[in-house]
Amino acid sequence: xxxxxxxxxxxxxxxxxxxxxxxxxxxxxxxxxxxxxxxxxxxxxxxxxxxxxxxxxxxxxxxxxxxxxxxxxxxxxxxxxxxxxxxxxxxxxxxxxxxxxxxxxxxxxxxxxxxxxxxxxxxxxxxxxxxxxxxxxxxxxxxxxxxxxxxxxxxxxxxxxxxxxxxxxxxxxxxxxxxxxxxxxxxxxxxxxxxxxxxxxxxxxxxxxxxxxxxxxxxxxxxxxxxxxxxxxxxxxxxxxxxxxxxxxxxxxxxxxxxxxxxxxxxxxxxxxxxxxxxxxxxxxxxxxxxxxxxxxxxxxxxxxxxxxxxxxxxxxxxxxxxxxxxxxxxxxxxxxxxxxxxxxxxxxxxxxxxxxxxxxxxxxxxxxxxxxxxxxxxxxxxxxxxxxxxxxxxxxxxxxxxxxxxxxxxxxxxxxxxxxxxxxxxxxxxxxxxxxxxxxxxxxxxxxxxxxxxxxxxxxxxxxxxxxxxxxxxxxxxxxxxxxxxxxxxxxxxxxxxxxxxxxxxxxxxxxxxxxxxxxxxxxxxxxxxxxxxxxxxxxxxxxxxxxxxxxxxxxxxxxxxxxxxxxxxxxxxxxxxxxx
Amino acid sequence: xxxxxxxxxxxxxxxxxxxxxxxxxxxxxxxxxxxxxxxxxxxxxxxxxxxxxxxxxxxxxxxxxxxxxxxxxxxxxxxxxxxxxxxxxxxxxxxxxxxxxxxxxxxxxxxxxxxxxxxxxxxxxxxxxxxxxxxxxxxxxxxxxxxxxxxxxxxxxxxxxxxxxxxxxxxxxxxxxxxxxxxxxxxxxxxxxxxxxxxxxxxxxxxxxxxxxxxxxxxxxxxxxxxxxxxxxxxxxxxxxxxxxxxxxxxxxxxxxxxxxxxxxxxxxxxxxxxxxxxxxxxxxxxxxxxxxxxxxxxxxxxxxxxxxxxxxxxxxxxxxxxxxxxxxxxxxxxxxxxxxxxxxxxxxxxxx
Numbered sequence: 001x002x003x004x005x006x007x008x009x010x011x012x013x014x015x016x017x018x019x020x021x022x023x024x025x026x027x028x029x030x031x032x033x034x035x036x037x038x039x040x041x042x043x044x045x046x047x048x049x050x051x052x053x054x055x056x057x058x059x060x061x062x063x064x065x066x067x068x069x070x071x072x073x074x075x076x077x078x079x080x081x082x083x084x085x086x087x088x089x090x091x092x093x094x095x096x097x098x099x100x101x102x103x104x105x106x107x108x109x110x111x112x113x114x115x116x117x118x119x120x121x122x123x124x125x126x127x128x129x130x131x132x133x134x135x136x137x138x139x140x141x142x143x144x145x146x147x148x149x150x151x152x153x154x155x156x157x158x159x160x161x162x163x164x165x166x167x168x169x170x171x172x173x174x175x176x177x178x179x180x181x182x183x184x185x186x187x188x189x190x191x192x193x194x195x196x197x198x199x200x201x202x203x204x205x206x207x208x209x210x211x212x213x214x215x216x217x218x219x220x221x222x223x224x225x226x227x228x229x230x231x232x233x234x235x236x237x238x239x240x241x242x243x244x245x246x247x248x249x250x251x252x253x254x255x256x257x258x259x260x261x262x263x264x265x266x267x268x269x270x271x272x273x274x275x276x277x278x279x280x281x282x283x284x285x286x287x288x289x290x291x292x293x294x295x296x297x298x299x300x301x302x303x304x305x306x307x308x309x310x311x312x313x314x315x316x317x318x319x320x321x322x323x324x325x326x327x328x329x330x331x332x333x334x335x336x337x338x339x340x341x342x343x344x345x346x347x348x349x350x351x352x353x354x355x356x357x358x359x360x361x362x363x364x365x366x367x368x369x370x371x372x373x374x375x376x377x378x379x380x381x382x383x384x385x386x387x388x389x390x391x392x393x394x395x396x397x398x399x400x401x402x403x404x405x406x407x408x409x410x411x412x413x414x415x416x417x418x419x420x421x422x423x424x425x426x427x428x429x430x431x432x433x434x435x436x437x438x439x440x441x442x443x444x445x446x447x448x449x450x451x452x453x454x455x456x457x458x459x460x461x462x463x464x465x466x467x468x469x470x471x472x473x474x475x476x477x478x479x480x481x482x483x484x485x486x487x488x489x490x491x492x493x494x495x496x497x498x499x500x501x502x503x504x505x506x507x508x509x510x511x512x513x514x515x516x517x518x519x520x521x522x523x524x525x526x527x528x529x530x531x532x533x534x535x536x537x538x539x540x541x542x543x544x545x546x547x548x549x550x551x552x553x554x555x556x557x558x559x560x561x562x563x564x565x566x567x568x569x570x571x572x573x574x575x576x577x578x579x580x581x582x
Numbered sequence: 583x584x585x586x587x588x589x590x591x592x593x594x595x596x597x598x599x600x601x602x603x604x605x606x607x608x609x610x611x612x613x614x615x616x617x618x619x620x621x622x623x624x625x626x627x628x629x630x631x632x633x634x635x636x637x638x639x640x641x642x643x644x645x646x647x648x649x650x651x652x653x654x655x656x657x658x659x660x661x662x663x664x665x666x667x668x669x670x671x672x673x674x675x676x677x678x679x680x681x682x683x684x685x686x687x688x689x690x691x692x693x694x695x696x697x698x699x700x701x702x703x704x705x706x707x708x709x710x711x712x713x714x715x716x717x718x719x720x721x722x723x724x725x726x727x728x729x730x731x732x733x734x735x736x737x738x739x740x741x742x743x744x745x746x747x748x749x750x751x752x753x754x755x756x757x758x759x760x761x762x763x764x765x766x767x768x769x770x771x772x773x774x775x776x777x778x779x780x781x782x783x784x785x786x787x788x789x790x791x792x793x794x795x796x797x798x799x800x801x802x803x804x805x806x807x808x809x810x811x812x813x814x815x816x817x818x819x820x821x822x823x824x825x826x827x828x829x830x831x832x833x834x835x836x837x838x839x840x841x842x843x844x845x846x847x848x849x850x851x852x853x854x855x856x857x858x859x860x861x862x863x864x865x866x867x868x869x870x871x872x873x874x875x876x877x878x879x880x881x882x883x884x885x886x887x888x889x890x891x892x893x894x895x896x897x898x899x900x901x902x903x904x905x906x907x908x909x910x911x912x913x914x915x916x917x918x919x920x921x922x923x924x925x926x927x928x929x930x931x932x933x934x935x
Contacts, residue, residue, distance in 0.1 A: 080927070081923070081927050082927050082929070083927075112923060112927070115919060115922070115923075116919045119918055119919050119922065120918065120919065123918060184918075184922045184926060185918050185922070187922070187925065187926045187932060188918055188920075188921035188922035188924075188925055188926055189918075189921065190925070190932060190934065191921055191924065191925020191926065191932050191933050191934070192916070192921045192925065193934070194925075194932070194933035194934030195925070195933055200934035200935070203934075328820075328822070329822050329823055330815075330822065331786075331788040331789050331815035331816065331817065331818075331820075331822060332788075332815055332817045332818050332820075333788045333817065333912060333914070334788065334912070336914070336915065336916075337912075337913055337914075337915065337916050338916075339916075340915055340916025341916045341918075341921070343916075344916060344918055439931070440929075440930070440931030440932075442926065442927055442928075442929060444926060447926070447932055447935075453931065453932065453935040454931050454935070455935070474935075
């Protein structure tokens with residue numbers, strides 16, 4: 001195809017006061033940086049994980065320690081024969097990822113040989129490997145839980161901040177060391193199924209139905225909504241915005257007091273979660289209750305309770321049925337191959353891990369660093385508790401080491417907040433891809449997590465995307481539903497979703513999960529068969545289409561749309577303007 | 583002097599293909615192997631040779647061919663085929679064919695039994711696929727005179743334009759590939775079809791593939807009807823797939839005209855599933871047994887007779903070697919590294935996306 005989308009518009013200046021040494025971190029193959037001339041020679045995709053944009057500290061730490069350390073080291077260790085992990089660039093506050101190809105045939109062959117040794121070793125020892133990594137991280141988490149941040153001597157805060165960053169970096173090593181081989185195993189099985197003539201829409205279903213820590217959290221949250229209704233508190237929730245609910249419930253007294261106690265008990269166990277992957281810029285549910293309150297508020301708008309047990313049973317029945325359908329069309333010899341692949345994937349179940357690991361890694365690993373930065377802000381008498389998050393890493397260490405937080409640094413933070421807000425407003429117009437767009441990609445993370453495939457690559461390059469009335473994507477969760485579309489930029493807007501409406505967004509992450517208890521359907525620009533939305537869509541029985549490419553461009557907020565999750569099709573039935581005029 | 587006629591159930595198996603051509607020779611071979619085949623006889627290669635020599639046809643054919651080149655093979659073909667139609671058989675040969683036909687009527691307990699008169703060339707569809715199916719077959723030929731005419735028409739089909747062009751290009755003399763003709767009982771077909779002992783496209787050896795429709799198999803063989811498609815696991819006989827097609831045309835016996843011809847499929851049969859599980863098992867058993875007999879993959883044409891009852895074998899009317907071979911051996915066990923290399927890191931994009 002050879003289509004090149006220029007990057008010029010995004011080169012040049014970055015965050016006010018940015019200097020290249022702010023990105024002076026170790027990396028394996030390619031370092032993160034703002035877009036530079038020449039970057040159009042590589043392929044870049046807009047990363048849906050951070051649709052709000054990233055503050056200077058969030059941007060540099062995630063890109064350096066997540067992508068350019070975590071993915072690049074993991075793809076050397078496994079290794080990926082033709083790939084060396086993911087690197088990234090910034091267009092304003094928005095992160096673009098890029099797969100790093102390995103093109104030397106001899107090197108690819110040598111790497112393939114190593115994969116031949118390492119992948120079976122991983123699969124044979126998957127449980128021990130993952131649990132050891134998880135337990136190591138939980139031990140570090142417990143260490144931070146034991147730290148009284150307010151009592152740490154100021155002289156030691158810098159050390160605590162360093163520890164917080166190392167916790168995140170180590171978590172990213174473990175994360176991608178496990179994710180790459182699991183994905184490779186899953187995608188190999190997916191390809192084998194396709195070659196066996198199995199309907200590939202069934203493949204995700206083969207592995208669904210196993211309970212995860214995130215699903216457990218959702219059930220507990222839903223349980224709180226049921227408790228609120230039974231305690232006669234539905235009206236209090238209806239009358240107040242999420243941010244005001246704690247005060248309103250305290251004032252209400254009576255049954256509300258007990259409910260608040262239950263709510264705080266819930267937060268003590270499940271509240272150590274932020275609303276995006278590894279974003280130091282976002283609060284946990286304990287720091288900011290409004291998302292938890294907002295979810296419960298919308299649950300209460302729903303007439304019928306979501307039946308988690310029934311959904312779980314259905315997911316299991318659907319799984320068994322899908323396996324039966326697939327096996328019945330195979331010869332005995334093919335069944336032996338299929339059964340081997342299924343067993344390997346049931347043992348190292350990627351869809352399960354993809355949901356479960358978020359509880360232990362993605363949603364909380366930045367929280368200790370965030371708390372340390374907030375404590376530093378308090379000690380230096382900053383105007384806002386999040387000021388340190390608008391500094392670059394060396395600047396934060398300087399402040400922790402005693403450099404006065406005043407004058408130039410303070411005004412830089414003010415400028416950078418403006419810069420963040422400016423780019424936040426540009427998010428919906430950011431190109432989905434930049435640089436030299438290929439016809440297909442080989443990095444498993446790009447294929448499965450981002451849903452980048454030949455079809456979605458064509459879709460995002462369609463200049464007429466905004467006027468499309470039909471979209472195709474991955475048939476992620478079956479069923480057909482019609483409803484009003486709510487096009488959300490981030491989970492901050494989840495409260496806009498009314499029951500029975502259809503969620504349209506770039507992609508979802510675990511903090512979006514509660515929405516699936518009330519929506520009629522979901523459509524995402526990105527994400528594959530095993531993206532978060534696909535997994536949760538199947539668990540909740542919500543028709544879902546992922547990797548639609550340009551759903552957030554083509555579908556307008558308030559449009560009436562039909563989502564066919566069985567066939568991966570989305571149709572815009574009526575535009576919001578026409579509905580209003582009718 | 584060798585016999586002018588040989589019966590399928592009575593020919594020396596070692597000489598069958600040499601005297602009766604590959605099609606009839608294989609039928610005789612299947613009969614000996616215990617496969618249910620139709621009754622019939624062949625007018626031998628030798629009888630054809632003698633007819634051409636004694637009637638003066640050889641000289642006249644050579645005369646036509648001497649003036650022919652690649653450009654006007656069709657004109658040459660037409661002239662030679664006219665010569666075959668106009669040249670009578672010797673009285674002795676005519677008498678033996680009529681006698682054999684009457685014997686076939688007796689064996690089938692029928693008057694003027696309808697037959698299939700099939701060309702059975704030497705070399706046809708054995709080594710060179712380009713000859714497969716280009717010689718004539720007449721279905722539903724009934725009565726001695728029609729049988730005699732059909733035999734001469736089959737002889738003439740050795741000189742179709744395509745066959746002539748091929749031999750000219752390759753420098754082969756028609757004397758080197760004489761033809762035999764089979765006269766076999768026309769099985770009254772309820773359903774018929776083809777069956778492959780391996781997948782005809784992928785070459786996968788783990789399955790039998792069956793294509794079938796109502797009536798005679800001509801409409802399937804000639805590609806006039808979209809047949810039902812069935813795949814059966816070879817090792818356990820399980821039906822893996824049954825796709826019912828919308829079958830628009832059927833090869834049926836036209837009693838007025840005395841031959842099998844293609845007519846519109848009756849609406850009530852068009853979308854109906856042709857084979858039940860017992861019939862699928864019978865076809866599978868037959869094609870698997872034939873593959874085992876020969877030791878290489880085969881395709882067969884088969885017929886389910888109207889009078890067939892469950893448990894009876896089905897009738898095989900033709901068998902050929904299959905030339906397709908699997909591009910790669912199917913894996914015996916799941917290998918996560920191999921599938922990753924093949925599907926994830928191939929540079930071709932994940933299949934099924």
